[in-house]
Amino acid sequence: MIADLSFWIFSDYAVSTAIKLAVVMLIIPLTSLILVYVFLFKMMAFMQSRLGPMEAGPHGSLQLIAEALKFLQKEDIHPDNADKHVFALAPIIVLMSTFLLYVVLPVGPDLVVEDLDTGIFYAMAVSSLSALGVLMAGWASANKYALLGGLRAAGQLIAYELPLVLAVVGVVIQAETLSLQGIVHAQANWEIFGIGSGMPFIVTQGIGFAIFMVAAQAELTQTPFDMPVAETELVGGFHIEYTGFRFLLFFMAEFGTAFAFASIASVLFLGGWSLPFVDPTANWLNIVGPGVMLAKILFLSMIIFWVRFTYPRLREDQLQKFAWKLLIPAALANIVFTGVFKVAF
Amino acid sequence: MTATSDQQRHAYVASQAAEARVNVELDTGDMILNIGPQHPATHGTLRIATQLDGELVVKADPIPGYMHRGYEKLTEVRTYRQITTLVNRIDWVGNFANEVPFVLAAERLMEVEAPPRAQWIRTILFEMSRIANISLFLGDMGVQLGALTPVFFAFRDRERVLNQIEAVTGGRFHPNFDRIGGLKDDLPKGWIAETKDCMETMRNFCDEVEDxxxxNPVFQARCRGIGVIPTDVALGYGLSGANLRASGVDWDLRRDVDSPLPYDQIDWKVWTHTDGDSFARFWVRLQETREATLIVDKLLDGLPSGPIMAKVPRIIKVPAGEAYISTENPLGEMGYYIVSKGDVGPFRVKIRTPSFNNIAIVSWVLRGVFVPDVITILGSLYFVLGDIDR
Incomplete structure (x- = not known):
């Protein structure tokens, strides 16, 4: 009996699963930490002629840890009229959708938690789970501002799911695979009119990239599409009633998802961990790959946050018009062109 | 065949009517949402009780009074010199401007006139407090619409203006510098050159805000055509200041009313806009800030020399009488109606503040807009809570 158990515990499957779980569990707080420190604290501060946090750690680099500890010490407050179970579950669902996204993200030839054949399809599917959590939070808080925020978020996330998926279709047609690892390999081996080797798909999918980034901005509820949180009108929207640890979960999910979307975009359009003119099966890419990927992710996150700190926000109806009248037709046109070119060449 | 189709048609009409009735019964009613008293868009503690149908505002009532401090009553137990300390706190971002109409009204009652240099310095500080006030609005409007960065630029550059005001008066928020018959002190050494430099900074800030x-297309989409106030409505509700000028009324007390302040001795322009929407109000204020920096420059160039204090008795007793003086303050027309019975303090003071009249229009202009537009309109009307509840 004991021998059986030890056999199971030390089996390859159990060990690799445990490692993968640990990696995902560690990576999400880490990514939020990087994004929050580099962009929310420092880049924003420099844009606004401030210094940002300077006291906790060198140049305030431990500020977020201090903040997290502060959040953990706070009292967990439920509003009296809140639907307690739904209220408690909502941030977990939002964070879960972020966790699930990380499962398919490749960072090297062999570095991926699970290389699903339907990778990008899976990623798009689990990313929309967060809409459910946001709506639950908005409804269960028993707060009018939260309700408005939750409903706005639901409308917005559904409207922007479409251009997001449609923008991806162009890449999928070109790569002939849904697997994210496959898409990276397709880019690493791709030649355009016999020139170059390992050109990223952004060369031909520029429109798709633009649509994906705009839609991702809306999915992440970042300015100019941040009406669900809109702190000057809805005072935080769906997470207005959350304090302490539960708020921290929302916070982590926000930045964790931003990181995940930036990495999906870098995989789809910028070649992920691969480098041009480099054999994608080389073993050393397992070490260099994550760094390459991180550079691309930080670049894309910088664009996301740059826009966030600069632009005012649109109104809800203007946002919907923008999605249905501009982004979706453009994405459909992009698919048609990609299909025609794919067949023609 | 026709009978059947007739029957079908009747059945159809009946079903439509029934459905219409059901829809009437299913009317979900309106949601009452209190925007404020604690809300970031109200600049303090203004409460706006809105009735919402979805995101549409059906009805909105501004309910001020959460910060009432009773200044009109307090002035009755103060001497004239003490009152300037109080009135600093009315419009707290354009502080010095609050003292000017009060002192002018008292001077008219006493029939003293401050020497020219004092009037010019008064006007310079008056315009600088206008810049300090409106530059905050220019940045804050961005925050109301979700753009975080401009307000930090506003605070950064406004700091210089406040430093200049502090260099003269010794106070950043509560200068208490204006005296009946003149000013407390003359300008410090080197102040004129520094102020000119500071005005250059503010003009750069205006360019920055413009950029x-x-x-910005998003900003224009959020402001153009939002909260349109036609000319007759603006006049009917007694709007003043930039809100009135943005509705196409060319009315500025600095130019249109005879006053001892030397506005008639320099060359400057009153900006108006005909649209009457939030964008127009923002645009007019932006131009006014730029114009104010130019006014300060011109005043500094032509600053006359001489004393800064007229001859006034040590104990100020204002002769019996009544006087009303209003000036074009950063937020609009601000006036003091002083009734004196010949005592060391006024018998009664009525303070007319611009924000109180400007927010009266809120219930008219907020009808039928969306919740995000409420914030745009409140932001563009620009009130300071201390100016509403004085």
Whole structure:
């Protein structure tokens, strides 16, 4: 009996699963930490002629840890009229959708938690789970501002799911695979009119990239599409009633998802961990790959946050018009062109 | 066949009517949402009780009074010199401007006139407090619409203006510098050159705001055509200041009313806009800030020399009488109606503050807009809570 158990515990499957779980569990707080420190604290501060946090750690680099500890010490407050179970579950669902996204993200030839054949399809599917959590939070808080925020978020996330998926279709047609690892390999081996080797798909999918980034901005509820949180009108929207640890979960999910979307975009359009003119099966890419990927992710996150700190926000109806009248037709046109070119060449 | 189709048609009409009735019964009613008293868009503690149908505002009532401090009553137990300390706190971002109409009204009652240099310095500080006030609005409008960055630029550059005001008066928020018959002190050494430099900074700030907000398509989409106030409505509700000028009324007390302040001795322009929407109000204020920096420059160039204090008795007793003086303050027309019975303090003071009249229009202009537009309109009307509840 004991021998059986030890056999199971030390089996390859159990060990690799445990490692993968640990990696995902560690990576999400880490990514939020990087994004929050580099962009929310420092880049924003420099844009606004401030210094940002300077006291906790060198140049305030431990500020977020201090903040997290502060959040953990706070009292967990439920509003009296809140639907307690739904209220408690909502941030977990939002964070879960972020966790699930990380499962398919490749960072090297062999570095991926699970290389699903339907990778990008899976990623798009689990990313929309967060809409459910946001709506639950908005409804269960028993707060009018939260309700408005939750409903706005639901409308917005559904409207922007479409251009997001449609923008991806162009890449999928070109790569002939849904697997994210496959898409990276397709880019690493791709030649355009016999020139170059390992050109990223952004060369031909520029429109798709633009649509994906705009839609991702809306999915992440970042300015100019941040009406669900809109702190000057809805005072935080769906997470207005959350304090302490539960708020921290929302916070982590926000930045964790931003990181995940930036990495999906870098995989789809910028070649992920691969480098041009480099054999994608080389073993050393397992070490260099994550760094390459991180550079691309930080670049894309910088664009996301740059826009966030600069632009005012649109109104809800203007946002919907923008999605249905501009982004979706453009994405459909992009698919048609990609299909025609794919067949023609 | 026709009978059947007739029957079908009747059945159809009946079903439609029934459905219409059901829809009437299913009317979900309106949601009452209190925007404020604690809300970031109300600049303090203004409460706006809105009735919402979805996101549409059906009805909105401004309910001020959460910060009432009773200044009109307090002035009755103060001497004239003490009152300037109080009135600093009315419009707390354009502080010095609050003292000017009060002192002018008292001077008229006493029939003293401050020497020219004092009037010019008064006007310079008056315009600088206008810049300090409106530059905050220019940045804050961005925050109301979700753009975080402009307000930090506003605070950064406004700091210089406040430093200049502090260099003269010794106070950043509560200068208490204006005296009946003149000013407390003359300008410190080197102040004129520094102020000119500071005005250059403010003009750069205005350009920056123009780049960041005015030309931004999202900003325009959020402001153009939102909260339109036609000329007759603006006049009917007694709007004043930039809100009135943005509705196409060319009315500025600095130019249109005879006053001892030397506005008639320099060359400057009153900006108006005909649209009457939030964008127009923002645009007019932006131009006014720029114009104010130019006014300060011109006043500094032509600053006359001489004393800064007229001859006034040590104990000020204002002769019996009544006087009303209003000036074009950063937020609009601000006036003091002083009734004196010949005592060391006034018998009664009525303070007319611009924000109180400007927010009266809220219930008219907020009807039928969306919740995000409420914030745009409140932001563009620009009130200071201390100015509503004085």
């Amino acid at each position: 960041l907000l005015l030309g």
